Amino acid sequence: MTRFDLRAADLRALNSPTKYPSIPTYHELDPRNGGLLESATAFPGDVIATEKVDGTNSRLVLLPDGNYLIGSREELLYARGDLIGNPALGIVEQLRAVADRLIAVHDGGIHVYCLELYGGKVGGAAKQYTKDSARFGWRLFDVVLLENWATALTWPQAQISAWREAGGQPYADEERLQDLAATARLELTPRLFRADALPTSIEGMRELLTSRLPETLVGLDGTRGRAEGIVFRTPDRKVIAKARFQDYARTLQRRS
Template identity: 60%
Template sequence: MRSPVARIELRTVDLRAINSMTKYPSIPTYHTLDPRDGGLREECVEFTGPVILTEKVDGTNARVVVLPDGSYLIGSREELLYARGDLIGNPALGIVDALREVAEALRVTAADDRVTVFYLEVYGGKVTGASRNYTGSRRVGHRLFDVAVLDGPGSLLDWPAERISAWRDAGGQRFLPEEDLLDRAREFGLATVPRLDTVAADELPREVDKTHAFLTGRLPRTLVALDGPAGASEGMVLRSADRTVIAKARFQDYARTLRRRGGRG
């Protein structure tokens, strides 16, 4: 019988299963989106204790997946684009070019029967229509925003795709809490998405209009411009220190909602 480590070697692993189990889960909006018109309702995500506020960078979600045998995969949010040793990688959005050297450095995190996934936002260049807010010369940057550790993942490789998706959506991935995440970033010299503040949960605004003002007051422009004048930020991510509760607040959602209500957006 093969050991769990052998089953997760890049040469033999089921890449479809690895892709599914390492995808980044969807993050809810801080205020609930109305499915009828995309506007925001007044109901919001409940936090307790300290809440960490970080900038939400408008780029593309990317990941570096480090396998137990020291090999790695680079992927976008939806698909795997490159495996260590490939002669040709999928050039989608410049992700592989931006992260190949990072992935080589992260190989040292390989450990028996464990998969570690580093999630980074790749931005600038021609990544999104908002790239002009970060660069005037098409520079490309990246920022670490989460790290997941999947212990004993061998058993998941035998699951059907639907079961893996359900496991992921139910919070099956173990994400590093704030301090461990920052320690890992410092260890590898990786810039993280900017930390804006840490506030008590009861200091968070609960109304849509007040949340819009909260965003505007704390993040009038991006903090991660690569060159030239800083443009608008996409918004903010709110998370508990242990990363068990997380939500996003995007400027465009609040501006659109307030315009529809006849307010100022």
């Protein structure tokens, strides 16, 4: 059995398989102008709809040797025990205590807890969630359970990236995700509804967004501003897509 040692690990190789991949849009994006095309993602059967929170993608990477890493979507910002961490967007400051709690009960493998950190001064949408620039919130939205990490860490960067973007990362299904969130005492992104079919037209999806999510459900101090959109996923997490208000508004405005 290969023994993991963070101090001997290639951090560049470790960064790539633990990144969160791009989520495709429910309606295909037109590469010419960024508008939406009528081609919609096909979901086979049951679909779970969750609020898409507009913050910054953050990750807590729990490691087999009892260490952890904290990262943004693109970069690793902090390792357990570091004296200095990258202060970008307040990710390390806000989530270090969460990582300390999770690693205390971690039982091996490389597990990546994917959270959206929001509020505070995180982007232009912060005011939709709070009036207090010092107040942050976070919601868990996915967990990668990379048990066979030794093989993936030997691949070339291009291979890891292609594997990640093609959906190769082993994600927890909905039932396991609910269990992991409860054990970790982390709130999930709000579950809005389950359905066996979604609108296939752009107009139909815009109507679903406005009727099902008229305002955010994760406001921090009574603030109930605009939501960013909805993420749709199958219970096994094999198919996932996002629908953002701004994409539909822009597309329909151009048409009119």
